[in-house]
Amino acid sequence: QVQLQESGPGLVKPSQTLSLTCTVSGGSISSGSYYWSWIRQPAGKGLEWIGRIYTSGSTNYNPSLKSRVTISVDTSKNQFSLKLSSVTAADTAVYYCARADGVAADFDYWGQGTLVTVSS
Amino acid sequence: DIQMTQSPSSVSASVGDRVTITCRASQGISSWLAWYQQKPGKAPKLLIYAASSLQSGVPSRFSGSGSGTDFTLTISSLQPEDFATYYCQQANSFPLTFGQGTRLEIK
Numbered sequence: 001q002v003q004l005q006e007s008g009p010g011l012v013k014p015s016q017t018l019s020l021t022c023t024v025s026g027g028s029i030s031s032g033s034y035y036w037s038w039i040r041q042p043a044g045k046g047l048e049w050i051g052r053i054y055t056s057g058s059t060n061y062n063p064s065l066k067s068r069v070t071i072s073v074d075t076s077k078n079q080f081s082l083k084l085s086s087v088t089a090a091d092t093a094v095y096y097c098a099r100a101d102g103v104a105a106d107f108d109y110w111g112q113g114t115l116v117t118v119s120s
Numbered sequence: 121d122i123q124m125t126q127s128p129s130s131v132s133a134s135v136g137d138r139v140t141i142t143c144r145a146s147q148g149i150s151s152w153l154a155w156y157q158q159k160p161g162k163a164p165k166l167l168i169y170a171a172s173s174l175q176s177g178v179p180s181r182f183s184g185s186g187s188g189t190d191f192t193l194t195i196s197s198l199q200p201e202d203f204a205t206y207y208c209q210q211a212n213s214f215p216l217t218f219g220q221g222t223r224l225e226i227k
Contacts, residue, residue: 037216046207046218046219046220046221047164047207047209047218048218049215049216049217049218060214061215062214062215062216063121063215064215096163096164098163100211104152104169104170104211105152105211105216106154106166106169106170106209106211107154107156107164107166107209108166108169108175110163110164110165111163112162112163113163
């Protein structure tokens with residue numbers, strides 16, 4: 001059973017960089033044809049896809065965030081990571097990592113989510 | 121971006137009722153549509169993929185239909201554990217986008 005777990009600071013100051021890591025267990029991040037995504041959800045609001053990475057390192061980003069986002073993968077640690085720069089209060093949200101299987105871009109496994117608050 | 125519009129935004133229903141939620145895409149997405157259920161404080165759970173395929177382990181009272189721009193999620197007989205928020209998501213093109221959600225409440 002694949003499990004995903006987000007980790008990282010719960011509080012980030014405005015203008016700084018938000019950094020989160022997703023650790024995958026129950027299977028190798030490199031096996032199969034999986035894409036690994038970050039998705040966020042402000043309190044009481046809907047879901048926003050941030051971007052994704054394949055284990056080859058190829059990425060796709062949401063254009064609305066592309067200038068501030070970097071997603072990377074560390075296959076040796078079975079992890080992938082998110083960096084979001086120049087954060088503001090609008091970036092306060094629960095951040096989820098999730099897996100999509102192959103060509104289909106729907107998400108079959110999710111982490112439990114981690115709340116990141118941007119505040120001084 | 122492809123806009124996904126769900127209706128209704130909220131619905132009240134009783135245990136045993138049949139409920140249908142609609143999702144409309146701003147442009148054609150073939151059958152690249154998924155449905156998720158989210159309960160408070162939890163991550164979304166995949167229910168339906170490819171518009172009408174039931175994810176493993178999901179009860180058969182959930183079904184999906186549609187193609188192109190118009191899609192529906194139907195719960196044939198509501199159970200107490202089905203009261204949650206439901207989201208559609210297009211998987212046709214980047215950026216991947218979600219509907220605004222439909223909150224299913226107990227009447």
